[in-house]
Amino acid sequence: MNEAHDFSAQRAxxxxxxxxxNDSADLPEIADVDYFFVASEGEIDWPALADALAAEGYLCELVDETxxxxxxxxxxxxxxxQPLSAEGIWIGEEIATRIALARGARPDGWGFSA
Incomplete structure (x- = not known):
């Protein structure tokens, strides 16, 4: 795992x-939360990453445009x-990030849809 990753800064x-x-819009109480990951460097075994995330309850999709x-x-x-809150988003983000970092990917943001 990438020990140099700054989880405190990511959480903040x-x-x-x-x-x-939340200040600028009326957010839904429940939403699907998407976490995005890109390769840290070089080639990555995307199916292995998807399998590891799926084992923790994430639905995974590789977006590979041509x-x-x-x-x-x-x-x-x-x-x-998911109940939509900063803490809820962070819990899912931290788990997924730890899984991704251990497999050569890094976080690239999150979003949600009601």
């Missing part, structure tokens, strides 16, 4: 972003029907 950012969203404007592949790990 998650709480700040949630606070800003074409001229395609971005690098990334994984979306979703927890469905």
């Amino acid at each position: 950012e998650t709480f700040a972003v949630f606070r800003n969203l 074409g001229e404007d395609a971005e690098a592949p990334y994984m979306v790990a979703t927890l469905t029907e």
